[in-house]
Amino acid sequence: MAVSASDPLFHPCVYHEAFKVELQVKRPLMPIHLSPEQVGLDMLCLCGQLDLLIRAQTQQFQEQLEECCSPEESDSFQIQGSEILDQMLQCLEHLPKPMPQLEDYLDLIGLSAMFPRVEVFLIQGSPVEMLERPLxxxxxxxxxxxxxxxxxxxxxxxxxxxxxxxxxxxxxxxxxxxxxxxxxxxxxxxxxxxxxxxxxxxxxxxxxAEAGCRHExxxxxxxxxxxxxxxxxxxxxxxxxxxxxxxxxxxxxxxxxxxxx
Structure with missing residues (x-):
């Protein structure tokens, strides 16, 4: 059976890289400004998140060693850790210029002492467990x-x-x-x-319940x-x-x- 075919009404344009957009899923939709106090409180939350992430990874290291495997960072740790660090740097952008280094800021407001795992991670770039239990x-x-x-x-x-x-x-x-x-x-x-x-x-x-009793x-x-x-x-x-x-x-x-x- 023959079927008649006509030309398409419209040919889509060829995609051009000039129209490429970069998705910022982790950034706010609208620009916001944080006060120095809000930056400090946000940093407390982010340090807590990163600390828990480091603890989970060091526990995984221990399990790998017990299985006679070489310790390796998980993909999820690297992805989530990078996201948290990016959020920390975004917070610093709200502080008065010149923007401090992340390590210096955490030390200045006392978060380095509260989260020593985070401090070591920022310096060494790898998760390390502490000899003494942090408060x-x-x-x-x-x-x-x-x-x-x-x-x-x-x-x-x-x-x-x-x-x-x-x-x-x-x-x-x-x-x-x-x-x-x-x-x-x-x-x-x-x-x-x-x-x-x-x-x-x-x-x-x-x-x-007594035997034969139908009541709850x-x-x-x-x-x-x-x-x-x-x-x-x-x-x-x-x-x-x-x-x-x-x-x-x-x-x-x-x-x-x-x-x-």
């Missing part, structure tokens, strides 16, 4: 535990109030107990821990009231950050205070 290592783990405790408490409170079955409440309570136990020397958490220990066995037993297990009003009071106390304590919960946060809080005062 900021405790910051990240402490923040993570506080966040976990807050989320678990809020979830338990939500489930107590709205779920038709309390079947898994004992399990949720045991998870909260484990997180609380990871905090050392916190008086308010020690008291909550003792309360859980005193009530847990009977609470768990009360949720065991429900806690008594007494236990519901106790759990709600406990979760509210935990949430209030974590969100208010009393002094005894901020000891491991002290380096970061002290640093931020100089820019927020």
């Amino acid at each position: 900021m290592d405790d910051y990240f783990s402490h923040i993570a535990k506080l966040n976990q405790l807050l989320v678990l408490s809020q979830q338990l409170e939500e489930d107590i109030n709205h779920l038709g079955s309390h079947k898994y409440i004992a399990h949720q309570l045991s998870v909260i107990y484990q997180v609380i136990s990871s905090f050392r020397g916190i008086k308010m958490f020690s008291e909550i821990k003792k309360e859980i220990e005193a009530n847990f066995k009977q609470l768990k037993q009360s949720l065991v 297990p429900q806690l008594s009003a007494q236990y519901v009231s106790w759990i709600l009071e406990m979760t509210q106390n935990i949430s209030s304590a974590v969100m208010s950050l009393p002094e005894e919960l901020t000891e491991d946060l002290h380096p970061a809080l002290t640093f931020m205070a100089q820019f927020l005062s």
Whole structure:
């Protein structure tokens, strides 16, 4: 079968390299100006990101050595590390001229002492683990535990109030107990821990369904009231950050205070 064909209505133009554009995915769409205080706070965040990246890479080095392999930087480390360094340099552009060197600036505002891995990385160009544990290592783990405790408490409170079955409440309570136990020397958490220990066995037993019972297990009003009071106390304590919960946060809080005062 023959098919008639006509010439195209329009021929696309040949691409010319003069029309090439460079994508800046990591840069803001609109130009912004950061104050010196904002630069300092942004640098704190970027140093934290780079420090965690270096820690992950040094851990990978250790695993490679244990497998009798030569340590090699991962592609993801090189890509992400370069992106963070680029963001750091972008931050420096907002400072008064002449723009300081990155290493000098971090040393000037105290971030080199807080993140020694970052300082060594900038000097040597490769990730190195520290012989002594930097103070900021405790910051990240402490923040993570506080966040976990807050989320678990809020979830338990939500489930107590709205779920038709309390079947898994004992399990949720045991998870909260484990997180609380990871905090050392916190008086308010020690008291909550003792309360859980005193009530847990009977609470768990009360949720065991009798043979042939078709009803979903429900806690008594007494236990519901106790759990709600406990979760509210935990949430209030974590969100208010009393002094005894901020000891491991002290380096970061002290640093931020100089820019927020």
